[in-house]
Amino acid sequence: MPEWAVNCILIAISIWPLIRIERWIHRHVQGLGLLLTNNPQAAVLIYYLIFVPGVALHEVSQFLLAKLLGVEVKQFRIWPEEQQGVIRLGLVEIDQRKTDTVRATLIGVIPLVTGIAMIAWIGNARFDVEILFTALSTGDLPTIAEGIREFLRAPDFWLWFYLLFAIANAMLPEEHDEINWWIIVAPAAGLIVFLLVLDLGILVQAWLEGPFTLLTEAVAFALWMSLGIDAFMWALLSVAEFIFSRILQRELEYN
Numbered sequence: 001m002p003e004w005a006v007n008c009i010l011i012a013i014s015i016w017p018l019i020r021i022e023r024w025i026h027r028h029v030q031g032l033g034l035l036l037t038n039n040p041q042a043a044v045l046i047y048y049l050i051f052v053p054g055v056a057l058h059e060v061s062q063f064l065l066a067k068l069l070g071v072e073v074k075q076f077r078i079w080p081e082e083q084q085g086v087i088r089l090g091l092v093e094i095d096q097r098k099t100d101t102v103r104a105t106l107i108g109v110i111p112l113v114t115g116i117a118m119i120a121w122i123g124n125a126r127f128d129v130e131i132l133f134t135a136l137s138t139g140d141l142p143t144i145a146e147g148i149r150e151f152l153r154a155p156d157f158w159l160w161f162y163l164l165f166a167i168a169n170a171m172l173p174e175e176h177d178e179i180n181w182w183i184i185v186a187p188a189a190g191l192i193v194f195l196l197v198l199d200l201g202i203l204v205q206a207w208l209e210g211p212f213t214l215l216t217e218a219v220a221f222a223l224w225m226s227l228g229i230d231a232f233m234w235a236l237l238s239v240a241e242f243i244f245s246r247i248l249q250r251e252l253e254y255n
Contacts, residue, residue: 004208007216014223021230022169028237030087031252035244048080048089053163054170055090057118058111062092065110071099093176101180108177109184115171119164119222126160127151129225165233168226 029050033043048055059078066073075093082088094107123129128151135147154160173179245251 002209002213004213004216007213007220010220011216011223014220014227018223018227018230019172021227021234022172025169025230025233025237027254028241031254032237032241032244035241035248035250035252038250044080044087047087051089051166051170052078054115054166054168057114057167058170059090059092061110061114062107066092066094066107069099069103069106071095071103071107088174089170091176096178101178102183104178105180105183108173108179111171112173115167116219116222118167119171119225120218122160122164123221123225126156127154129221161229164225165229168229 026047030043030047033046034040037043037046056078059076063073063076072095073092074095075091078090080087080089081091092107094104096104132147132151135144135150138144241252
């Protein structure tokens with residue numbers, strides 16, 4: 001199987017669990033803040049401060065692209081606000097009546113693009129991921145342990161880990177984003193069909209094995225790194241909730 005196909009499969013497999021675990025993390029970060037402070041306003045502040053780098057990247061990227069595309073921005077904020085019983089950490093609201101589906105889709109999807117780009121860059125530039133993957137592939141526990149220790153020795157490891165966590169959990173499209181995925185998929189598929197009809201399959205193959213492979217590799221890497229970080233934080237939050245609920249004699253209930 002070609003490398004680009006493997007990358008596409010990895011991307012497809014990661015999407016559903018990433019969406020599910022992101023929703024869980026958002027609920028439980030709020031819950032843990034409420035458990036620790038017993039104050040709803042303080043809990044919202046903690047929730048916001050934890051994700052503020054990702055929120056800023058999400059909303060600012062949408063705002064800048066909207067301005068670049070000449071789309072009117074009705075609301076722009078990067079601070080929390082309750083809307084219909086839900087805490088929204090930020091918002092870019094565009095005037096849907098004065099724009100078109102293409103521009104609305106581009107604005108809706110840009111946080112995901114910038115988020116994946118930032119995660120891929122941080123993961124490759126700040127962490128020695130190759131050492132970790134090589135160690136894990138051996139299946140030898142001492143080698144794996146040494147690989148993990150070497151991975152954790154990266155300069156400012158926990159700072160970059162935190163930034164990855166904040167970005168990964170604020171990059172996915174939100175309910176109010178107007179995204180038509182066919183606008184993104186159809187042109188690429190149409191170009192491939194056009195080249196095949198012209199008997200230019202060699203160009204398609206070169207594109208698939210070159211730029212497309214590199215692109216899908218970066219996306220798969222970013223999504224699986226996000227999933228790995230979220231899995232670690234899922235375990236950490238679960239343990240923290242269990243411990244503090246026993247210490248403080250308070251229980252959390254989630255809808």
